[in-house]
Amino acid sequence: MKIITAHARLGCALLALLGFASPAAAERLKLVVSGASFRPFPVGAPAAVSSDGDVSTKALRELTQALHGGVELVRGLELLPPKSYVAPADEPWTKPNYKNWVNVGASGLIRLAASPQGDKLEVGCRFYDVVAQRELLYKTFTVPSASPDVGAHQCVDAVVKQLTGEEGILSSRVVYIKKTKGGKAVFMSDLFGGNIRRLTPADQLSLLPSWDPTGKFVMFTSYLKENPDLYRLNLQTEKLEWLSKKRGLNTGAAVSPDGKKIALTLSVDGNTEIYVMDWDGNNLKRLTDSWGQDVSATWSPDGKRIAFVSSRSGQPHIYLMNADGTNQRRLTFQGNYNQEPNWSPRPDGQIAFTARDEHLMYDIFLVHPDTGEITRLTQDEGQRNESPSFSPDGQHILFTSNRAPGKGRKLYIMDVDGRNQRRISKIGGDVETPRWGPRAGW
Amino acid sequence: MSSSLRPKIPRSLWRLLIVSAVLHVLVFASVAVAGMFRDVTPAPPVKYIPTKLVKLGKKQPKHLLPKVDRQPPPPPKPDVKVAKAAPEAPKTTSTPKPAVPSALERAKEETRVTSALDRLKKIGKTDPVGDPDGVEDGEVSDAAKAIIGQKYITEIYKCMKSHYTIEGIDPSKVRNREATVYVRVQPNGQLYGEKILRSSGLPAFDRAVERSIKRCGKVSPPPAEIRNLDGLEIVFQP
Numbered sequence: 246m247k248i249i250t251a252h253a254r255l256g257c258a259l260l261a262l263l264g265f266a267s268p269a270a271a272e273r274l275k276l277v278v279s280g281a282s283f284r285p286f287p288v289g290a291p292a293a294v295s296s297d298g299d300v301s302t303k304a305l306r307e308l309t310q311a312l313h314g315g316v317e318l319v320r321g322l323e324l325l326p327p328k329s330y331v332a333p334a335d336e337p338w339t340k341p342n343y344k345n346w347v348n349v350g351a352s353g354l355i356r357l358a359a360s361p362q363g364d365k366l367e368v369g370c371r372f373y374d375v376v377a378q379r380e381l382l383y384k385t386f387t388v389p390s391a392s393p394d395v396g397a398h399q400c401v402d403a404v405v406k407q408l409t410g411e412e413g414i415l416s417s418r419v420v421y422i423k424k425t426k427g428g429k430a431v432f433m434s435d436l437f438g439g440n441i442r443r444l445t446p447a448d449q450l451s452l453l454p455s456w457d458p459t460g461k462f463v464m465f466t467s468y469l470k471e472n473p474d475l476y477r478l479n480l481q482t483e484k485l486e487w488l489s490k491k492r493g494l495n496t497g498a499a500v501s502p503d504g505k506k507i508a509l510t511l512s513v514d515g516n517t518e519i520y521v522m523d524w525d526g527n528n529l530k531r532l533t534d535s536w537g538q539d540v541s542a543t544w545s546p547d548g549k550r551i552a553f554v555s556s557r558s559g560q561p562h563i564y565l566m567n568a569d570g571t572n573q574r575r576l577t578f579q580g581n582y583n584q585e586p587n588w589s590p591r592p593d594g595q596i597a598f599t600a601r602d603e604h605l606m607y608d609i610f611l612v613h614p615d616t617g618e619i620t621r622l623t624q625d626e627g628q629r630n631e632s633p634s635f636s637p638d639g640q641h642i643l644f645t646s647n648r649a650p651g652k653g654r655k656l657y658i659m660d661v662d663g664r665n666q667r668r669i670s671k672i673g674g675d676v677e678t679p680r681w682g683p684r685a686g687w
Numbered sequence: 688m689s690s691s692l693r694p695k696i697p698r699s700l701w702r703l704l705i706v707s708a709v710l711h712v713l714v715f716a717s718v719a720v721a722g723m724f725r726d727v728t729p730a731p732p733v734k735y736i737p738t739k740l741v742k743l744g745k746k747q748p749k750h751l752l753p754k755v756d757r758q759p760p761p762p763p764k765p766d767v768k769v770a771k772a773a774p775e776a777p778k779t780t781s782t783p784k785p786a787v788p789s790a791l792e793r794a795k796e797e798t799r800v801t802s803a804l805d806r807l808k809k810i811g812k813t814d815p816v817g818d819p820d821g822v823e824d825g826e827v828s829d830a831a832k833a834i835i836g837q838k839y840i841t842e843i844y845k846c847m848k849s850h851y852t853i854e855g856i857d858p859s860k861v862r863n864r865e866a867t868v869y870v871r872v873q874p875n876g877q878l879y880g881e882k883i884l885r886s887s888g889l890p891a892f893d894r895a896v897e898r899s900i901k902r903c904g905k906v907s908p909p910p911a912e913i914r915n916l917d918g919l920e921i922v923f924q925p
Contacts, residue, residue, distance in 0.1 A: 274840060278847045279924035281895075286855030321855035352854055352898060376898040408855045409891050593859075 285323035286408055288353040289330055289346050289375075290316055293397070294338050296369060297360035304366065304393045308357050311394030314437065315401035315415045316355070318669070320640045320660060321408065322401075325351055338371065346375040353381075355404055357397060362387055368396030372404045382407045392439060402684075412684040414636050419643060420444070420454040420463055421656065421679035423672070431465050433480075436681075438656070438670025444478055445469075453678055457500045460683040464488060464498035464507075475509060488526055497541055500524070501548045501568075502590075508532075508542035508551055519553050521568070532570030543588045543596070544568075545614065552576065552586045552596050552614065563598055563612060576617055585632055585678075588614075589661070591639035597622070599631045609633045609644055611661075622663035629654060634681045635661075643669075643681045832912040839913060842906050843872070847921060850902035853895040861925040864889060866896045871918040876908045884920060896923045 293308035316324040332345040338356040346354050354373040359366050365387050372382035384403050388396040395416075402413025420433045427448030434441040444463060445451040451467040463478045475489035475498055489495040493512035500507050508521045517538045522529040533539040537557035544551055548568060555564045560581045566573040577583045582601035589595055595611040602608070607629045611620040623630040627648030634643045640661055645654035649668060653675030659666040853861060867885040870878050878900055883893050900921075 274918075275920040275922065276840065276844055276847070277922045277924065278844065278851055280848065281851045281853045281899075281923070281925050283853050283856070283858050321857070374894065374898065376901045377894065381894075409857075409860070410889065 285321055286353055287323045287325055287351050288316060288355055288404075289325050289332075289349065289351040290355045291327065291330060291332065291336070292334070293357035293359060293368075295360065296338070296358035299361050300359045300366070304359060304390070308359060308368065308393045308397050311397035311437075312355065312357055312401065315398050318415065318641075318658070319401060319405055319413065321405060325349055338369075341373055341375070343373070343375045343378045346373075351375050353404075353408075355400065357400060359393065359396070361390070364390055366390045366393055366396065368393065368400065370396075370400030370403060372407060394437065394439060395435070398435070398437075411638055414638055414641065414684065417637055417684045418460070418682045419634075419656070419679050420456065420465075420682065421645075421672075422452060422454065422677040423674050428468075429677070431463065431467075433463065433682075434670070434672065436658075436669060438672040441672070453496055453498075455498050455500070455680050456682045458502060458504045458683055462500075464500070466494075466496040466498075489522075499542045499544055499551075501544050502546055503548055506548075506568075508544065510540045510542065519551070519570075521551075521570075530570075532566065533573065539564075541584060541586060543586050545588050546590050546592055546594060550614070552588055554584050554586060563596065565614060576614065577612055577619065578617070579619055583610075587633050587635055589635045589639040590637060594635070594639050595620075597633035597635065597642055599633065607631050609642065609659075609663075620663075622659065623666065626666065630657075632678045634679055636681050637684045643679050645676050645679060835910050836913040839907065839910055840919075843878075843903075843919065846903040846906050847899065851896075851899045851923065852902075853892065853925065854898075856889075856891050856895065858925065861887070861889060861892050864892055865922055865924045866893050867920055867922045868896055868900065869918055870900060870921055872906070872909055874908055876906045878903060878905065887923075892925075899923070 290309075290312050293305045293312065295305060313324055313327070316322045329349050330345075331349055332342060336342060336345075338358050341354055341356070352375065354375050356371045356373070358369040358371075360369070361367070366389070368386045368388060370382065370384045370386065371380060373380050382403060384400070386396045386399045388399070398413075398415035402416045405411065405413035415436060418433055418435055420431055422429050423432050425443075425447040428450040429452065430447050430449070431444040431451045431454045432441055433444055444454075445465065445467055446469070449467055449469055451465050451469075452473070454463055454465040456463060461480055463480060465476055465478070466473050467476055468474075469476070470490070472490065472492070473494050473496060474487060475495040477486040477488045477498075478484070479486070488498065488507070489509060489511065491511050491513040493515070494517060495509065495511055497510035498507050499509070505524055506521050507524060507526075508519060510517050511520050512518070516536070517540050518531055518535075519533040519539045519542050520529055520531050532551070533553070533555070535555060535557040537555050537559075538561070539553055539555045539557070541554045542551050543553070550565055551568055552563055552565050554561050555575075556562075557564075558575060562575055562580075562583050563577040563586050564573060565576050576596075577598070577600075580600045580602065583598050585599040587597045589597070595613050597609060597611055599607055600610050605628070608624055609622040609630050611622060612618070622633075622642070623644075623646070627646045630644055630646045630648070631654070632645050635641070636643065636658075641658050642661060643656065643658050646657045647654045648657075649655055653673075654677065655668055656670050656672060656676055656679055657666060658669045864887040865885075866883060866887040869882050869884050873879055883897075886893050887896075
């Protein structure tokens, strides 16, 4: 139909052009082309080089590996197999032969070069559009010599920003709970398990960490003062604040997208209910009031609704309500044990949650907040696939799984449609309740 | 013996048969008489709606319009005095022009039309598409030009369409966007000089469009019939 339309327009234009124009007048035709095919951006990413000659082979290898790993993880990019490259290995990183890259099917080319800067490493990042034959990006990143991978990830993020206008996700961080000798502690690391930092004492029990939208604060529940209270840690100043210390359980803090409100779970009257309060802890307001357990609040991207878990129907299911607590309704009706909802940050995003089936297998599902339609994302991969957490761009889901041989649950990542499930870090031990942090805040 | 074996027909049946025969004779006779006196006037003529094939669009200058060969009107009857018969015809002193051409002019016109028709017939029979090798000052009709031009533009369209790929962008991001690009066609068919006339507002989409044009690269050299082609404005929609 579109072709017919195009041809019709073409016909009119041709009549004007061919028959009835004065010979001297040049004509311009108009064509409409539609129906593009969409695909990831195919890029070549040859090995990182040393621009100074003083960078160790190990650092260059780490840079290259991090570059490849990052490109493979980003949904909008496709890494062309390095074995298919026809460009010579010593091709100058500032003057690539575009034809060599077009011939192997590349549309873009990412080149990395490193040079030492004192005790740090300067990573140069160049991004070329090899079809248009022009350089689109040149940036340098100064990173610790021990962590060259950070430079590679920052480079890929810059490429994604240049390509799509959106911030990349590779430089974001995650927080999670890991068992320690004396209890459980909150840890923070980059997405790939590097730069690990313990945030709470190892000999205490800390639970359910979460982020604020700026990435500057981490909230968690801890028994630091005997009672399970809610704390807020400023990552820059390392100042710890007592956010909620009501009698009973103070947990499940979820900051609204505008950063002004905090939804949390309290059991001040003996039964767990969802409350909301201001960022500074004032104006506490109860949102739910049922005989069942109401826990695990998560905000919609527009901040107008809250999804939560309630056992008011007898078994835990996902429920929805307005941000002021009105219009509470049940969202899931399948299964008998649905928990840990996490709402996608995308405007049209769905809610990921964990469900346990009749065989006591835990898997990740998606539920549409308006239609209630459910999509299964994990199946037959280990017994426990739990705690989904959306990436800042809503394109990926971080979760824990015990599918790998060995003890404990590890961090995994998958596309939002359930594809490309892979382990992303080598973090040892048993990892629980990870939360993917925002891109800002480093 | 024979009379005894023949089945007896009842008298009432005989009467019925006779009446039937008489009626048949009457019917045939009436049809024959009606045929003799039937109305022989022809059926009223079918009314046709007169139609005319016209070209749509702006009226062309007279010198560009094709010359129409008109059939000469029938010769005037010598005894017809229309002018005199007209009751209110204005009287003029000047000599009125003859309403019909003279016999000599009619003869010339007929000869001209006949010879032109003969030529056309001859061309139609022997060389419907003209000299296969072409002639130096030959000309192509507008329709033929349009077909050639359309074929060429379709080639460009197909090339663009087959290379039109948007990479690395979520389809929801480019929904309802479009980019208009100006593309020039070199005499050898190379597409070049493209520039964004109207951006989509998303640089990544604009660049994807530019890459698609680059990938298309080259088409056939433009035919002489559309040498006036200055360039193409291509609107890319997702």
